[in-house]
Amino acid sequence: MQPSTYTMRFGMLDIRDLHVNVGEKEVLHGINLHIDAGETHVLMGPNGSGKTTLLMTLMGFSGYKITKGEITLNGEDVTAMHADERAKRGIGMLFQRPPTISGLKLGKLLTAISHDKTVDLPALADSVHMGGFLERDINKGFSGGEIKRSEVLQLMIQNPGFVMLDEPESGVDLENISLIGKAIGDLLEKDKRMAKREKSGLVITHTGFILDYVDADKGHVMCDGMITCHGNPREILKDIKQRGYTECRECRRS
Numbered sequence: 001m002q003p004s005t006y007t008m009r010f011g012m013l014d015i016r017d018l019h020v021n022v023g024e025k026e027v028l029h030g031i032n033l034h035i036d037a038g039e040t041h042v043l044m045g046p047n048g049s050g051k052t053t054l055l056m057t058l059m060g061f062s063g064y065k066i067t068k069g070e071i072t073l074n075g076e077d078v079t080a081m082h083a084d085e086r087a088k089r090g091i092g093m094l095f096q097r098p099p100t101i102s103g104l105k106l107g108k109l110l111t112a113i114s115h116d117k118t119v120d121l122p123a124l125a126d127s128v129h130m131g132g133f134l135e136r137d138i139n140k141g142f143s144g145g146e147i148k149r150s151e152v153l154q155l156m157i158q159n160p161g162f163v164m165l166d167e168p169e170s171g172v173d174l175e176n177i178s179l180i181g182k183a184i185g186d187l188l189e190k191d192k193r194m195a196k197r198e199k200s201g202l203v204i205t206h207t208g209f210i211l212d213y214v215d216a217d218k219g220h221v222m223c224d225g226m227i228t229c230h231g232n233p234r235e236i237l238k239d240i241k242q243r244g245y246t247e248c249r250e251c252r253r254s
């Protein structure tokens, strides 16, 4: 790895007319999205609308075939890049359903992915109540909330410039939502003024709990593989709570 790849930590993302197939089926039908450096956007939408597909495609996983369109990060075209190349350029992701990895200890993985070898791993793990999990196989027997805390811990170690979070609050109790929410706010440098921030992010949420910790700049609604609505995230969430997603399909706030 070239050291220069680690200097590209700010995350300006541009998605243009992105079409994606999963297997033979086209799931995303022409997504356009611009996330400026320092911004955090949230993505809402009904089950099965394509939100996770978008994040998995942005991460560069095989199985998500881009048939049209392009993705640029900090002005660089990453459309054809593999996941590891994108990770080197600062894209990181918290998964909705990460796999169990038998035989690989959480602590070993964290050491392997850490850029900063001086980091106090046990202390960092303790900060998200994962100190007792470093010698356990990744996600093996972890509860839903423990899996999310483990995922957040992995992101804290990776310290990506563009942070993607797929339903970070799902399955997490109220006390731990606060813990995870604060850690995610730190990851996205929410304590800094926009102009000083080098992090940006895209967060999928159904409940909007995460909005209390991540001062999101914009919200989008995805329906049937298309982004149908943009606007203030809290206003969109309020509308969805009152009226469901039916009107989102017609809505053109932007």
Ligand SMILES: Nc1ncnc2c1ncn2[C@@H]1O[C@H](COP(=O)(O)OP(=O)(O)OP(=O)(O)O)[C@@H](O)[C@H]1O
Pocket: 022, 023, 025, 027, 045, 046, 047, 048, 049, 050, 051, 052, 053, 054
């Ligand atoms: N590997 C796959 N094989 C077949 N279909 C798939 C595959 N992955 C996703 N799909 C389909 O693509 C569509 C979009 O799925 P996706 O997981 O992106 O939705 P989502 O908006 O994230 O849903 P949820 O809110 O329930 O998490 C769904 O109809 C899903 O069944």
